[in-house]
Amino acid sequence: MTGTAWRARAIQIGFVVVCVLGWIYVGNARLISPIFLPRFDRVMTELLRIVSNGTVFVYLGVTLFELFAAYALALAAGLTVGFLIGRSRFWVAVFEPLLNGIFAVPIVIFLPLFILFLGIGIESKIAFGATYAFFPIVLNTIGGIGAVDARFVTVAQSLGATRWQMFKRVLLPAALPVIVSGIRIGFLIGFFSIIGSEMIAGLDGLGSQIVQLGEGMNTAAMFAYILFVILIAAILNTLLSLLQSRFNRVAAAS
Amino acid sequence: MNLAMTDRAGLRLSPGWVRAGIVVLAVVAWEVAGHTILDPEFISPPSAVIAAFPRILADSDIRHAILVSFYELLAAFGIATVAGIALGVPIGLHRFTLRSALPLVLLIYSIPQVTVLPLFVLYFGIGPASKIAFGVSHGIFPILLNVVAGAQTVEPAHLKAARSMGAGRLLIFRRVVLPHMVPSLFSGLRLGMSATLLGVILAELYGSQAGIGYYTQVFTNSFDPAGMFALVAVLAVMAIILNEIVRRAERRASFWRVTAR
């Protein structure tokens, strides 16, 4: 199992190395105009520069602020609504198809509305990110509670559990892993939708910076920013996976 | 999920009707608010949105925009489907390709696609090509990964039975492996359809001179919320219809999975 995991990791690293080598080769051989593909070393120096002089962190700060604000809203709303609905099978049957249906429509088509209502500043980004992050959280909360093994519920009922006891002692603990995974997905979706909304209509933050550099034909700097965002996404994702697996282990142990 | 289905029979008040009631109530509340507290420069009541439909659909530019978006979506979905299957089948079928190629697919899938959206425009231009390419980049992964997952579900007992009856490699693929992959392929198509739509619209909103995404911005900038809502509604309806088609196909293709056992 771990052998396979290591193998997979090695293949991935090898692939990245090959890509970088190919990139360097293409740059040296001048096969592609540097406007389309800037030289690898130029992008790296640019990346080092924006990291060392701190400019990138200013933009990162804006984006992260939007993200955390959006996430706090989504978390509060998603968990509250999810629990309220999830506690009753009837309301699950009413709302789950509705929420699923809305989530199947790409919410991004409503982005112009967010801009229209809230302006081009950070408020529209926060609202947009919160909307997107809300759905996986609420759907997984409902789904997690709904998927609890019916035998547990029957046993608890036969032991005379009240509705609240049932919720606290049976439904919630059994559903937590699914809920936690929704919380994680919500965070990542929130992050990507905030970057996206900054790109489409934004003045500040990483997404808007990438676009502005692209429009100024400063492709090397744009690549540097894109790489930075990919790195941040990878780091956030890894952290969340670690948190999730630790959480699941703790939950399993208790 | 199927909880709702089993529940429905036993409940007096059908959740479907309650759901419909809630939707109606929301629309009515919006209508009332539209005439009283909301600023008509920013939001229009549903009646105004409905009234805007003929106006919008009469405009040949907008009709064209809807067609362009639809064409981009279908092209992207078609390419994503063909490529997803063409890559997914060989990857899923053999242990060697699975072990060596799947990590690469997952690696590429882990890149947040929205960050490279400007690159798609840089490489494919501002026309439909970049929208289609970006749509493909979103739609291909769910399809590919579901095809791969489907290949893993093949029942060893079925393989053994087919072998005992004299089936060769080709027949085993056609009659045993392929049927096993179909239900999972259709879940992939459903997810892929949603993802493709997301990709196409993202790219349209990001920069274009055609398509629905472009006109939503035009309406926003000219403070015409009714027109804008109507256009968004057209898009949403398109999304819902396409989604429903694929969902139906999925249910039909996997009937034996749902009811088996």
Add this chain to the structure above:
Amino acid sequence: MAFAGDVAITVEKVSHAYLKGAQAGLLQTLREVSLEIRRGEMVCLIGPSGCGKSTLLNIIGGLIQPSTGVVKVDGRVIRGPTPNEIAFVFQDNTLFPWSTILENVKVALEFQGVPATEREGRARTTLAAVGLKDFADHYPHQLSGGMKQRASLARALALQTGILLMDEPFAALDEQTRTYLGEELSRLLAKTGKTIIFVTHSLSEAVFLADRVIVMTARPAAIKATIAVAGAHPRGPAFMASPRFAEQRNELYALLRDEIEKTVGGLVGEEPEEAAPPMLAEQRG
């Protein structure tokens, strides 16, 4: 039943050890099994769980190559699946759930290489023969367990082979259905004169169906004893009520008891981690 007397299947000193898996090579499953089965004979294989009955059956059918020894059918050495001579009925439901019963049988004929024009007619005839004429267009999940097993039987019969290998085909069924299907099989046997090897865990089923019951030892399996059962097919409830039936059933149990004790006793005493599979298998059956 009068035997033609000539030998249909010869198993010569077949040994087998599974090479893959955790205990590679250690897991000797069959130990020098030799066996002759006459044409038209019905042989039941019975033995403790996990002793190697399925393995032996798969080797005879050419699905597994033995480590040493050979299997011959009509004097020819078996090197792979021989769908024109041997058909299987497996324990677990191996009907394709995405196809109707009729399609299932037709696909089997396609696998066997029957021309497309003949498939439909042959499939329908065989389904009628097992009493599933009206269920041809049903999917497996729409049938009861007994009907599903009948459909599996139809699929094997449609191949029109001289030999039928059945691996606990009725194990998943309730006792009444199982007894009834046993009677049906006995009628079929009388009519077609097929050579059948039938693996079972049921003592009654073995005595009821077999011309000869072969008792296997615990793993690695060898042949412990053979019991000949007199009485022509078709056999019915009267056969089951006879004192001879009960006698032979008890005789069979006495033979098996030692072996089961060997398996279970040994496992409980020394190798607790291996105790699980036989117990589970028993519950299944």
